[in-house]
Amino acid sequence: MDVLSDVIMVARTGRPRSAHVRWHAPWQQQFASVPGSAGFQVILEGSCWLLSSQAAALQLGVGDVLFLPHGRGHTLADHPVPATTAPVCAPDDSEQSVPSAPDSVDRLGQGGPATVVLCGAYELDPSRTHPLLLTLPDLIHLPADRNRHPELHAAVQLLAAEVGNPRLGTSAIVPALLDTLLMYILRIWLAEQPTRGSTTGWAAALNDPAVTTALHAVHRNPAAPWTVTKLAAEAGLSRAAFARRFSALIGQPPLGYLTWWRMTMAARLLLTTQVPLRSIASQVGYTSEFAFANAFKRTHGLAPGAYRRRRRTDPQGQ
Template identity: 35%
Template sequence: MDVLEALLDGPRARGAFLLRALLDPPWSLRIEDEAPLTVLAALRGSAWICAEGRSPMRMDGGQVAVVLGPDHYTVADDPATPPDVVIYPGGRCTSADDGRALWDERSLGIRTWGDPDGDCVLLVGTYEGDGEASRPLLSALPGVVLLDHEEAPTALLSVLADEMQIEAPGQRALLDRLLDVLLISTLRTWFASRRDEAPGWFRAQHDPAIGEALSLLHQQVARPWTVDELAAQVGLSRAALGRRFTALLGEPPMSYLTGWRLALAADLLVSSDTTIAALARQVGYGSPFSFSAAFKRVYGVSPQQYRAGRASA
């Protein structure tokens, strides 16, 4: 398991909101759904993505964008077009003028909404949950990731767009997986083409020894690692491993491992009902007490409180 693979395991679609929007100029959608991550693609026509504090970005037919939340933004036929529709969490949409509900009024069938004669067709895939394990990945991205035409996974786009218009047993799970594949392909391409600008954990994968060390830590997270043992595994001295690892990742190997263990634990607390004792063992802690103490130092609350708070939210 490489680092990108491990981090991409976090933003995984589970009943993601998927929609084809058919839009006829002038149009402007104010996105206030506060989703942590949204995939946008222009299946036909073009659109402008206008995020606060950034220059508007034009997305033409065949291009794919990833937009990070929870900040609000606008997608429009032209940056100057004032919003006429506001999108809220869960896909609820209203008129920007009078607040009336628009979903039923503009519904066009299976996962399709808008104007039947719309010149622009947008694919929208919204991830409505996030996790701690994927935070290093998402924090390394700009507010909007936009692939060039030659980089965009057009074949994947076509398959997902076709499947979105089908209702069949297991279709929701199939669409989630296709959206995940589109996201992974987009981010992998974006990072690979901008290696010099990529975060340390991505560049570290291209260092043979440090890349192997990271892979070992991610594959065997529960193993009682020591720096000496890890250094021996990758053929470096303890000092050399520490210097190279810290230079690329910004922290020593055992500090990185602790952060990764606790991030995994935070996500498991939310996504499973595993007992605290079993979860502690799963992420490499010898006792529930030592795990709870380490977790509280980082997240400010006990594992039980973290689980209860996220369940309530």
């Protein structure tokens, strides 16, 4: 696995959700803030406006993609100043902004021009959120540009076709396409960030060949007996130069990140498998179950066995 592929894999809980929603003007849709989630909106037909109390209204057209990595609440509407007669559609608690299964929903309106939006959401475990996600802004807007982002356009079209017209296999195809769409969104955003002169941040780190090589080595084989010297050799730098560059870009030293990643992988294995503790310890680089348990407790505040029991009983428990 590479770093970007792992970002969502470790933090996601359950299955991603999606819906194909149609509104008829005049309309406005409020999406509540949902902490511990990431959501996106793709305009498939017509146009609308993104309304926020923190910024000017933003017009959206066909092919535009919105990504909200921190589940920030927002409103979509057919006009930058919605008519007083426009019904306000606020999702109930069971929907949490997006229906729980691929669906096509026709919202009530007053028969005006239609806007069709592809909505999606991921539930994330805050305790396993990769620091790359934490550095993302509240809102990422990728304007439609088939020539610049043909792969993103292709993923949107495939996903819209499956959600809008479910067939045999749709339940298996949609989660894979949602993952694909999300990876393209992150890849494009990271590639478009200005990194010249930047000394910190994940966009700069993933555009730095030496640091990226070391990160990929850790993610491919977290159980290896890594040292700063060995990671520096992977990166093609001296030990001191590598440690300085890694710490400056990532915000923590190489072995600090290695330990965090190992404990994050261990937490995921504890919650998603029945693998014995000694096997998990080995998979994340510990020859001693006792040493693993101590490291895990320092990171998560609970011994591995207690963490597994508590989090399975109460998924929101820390």
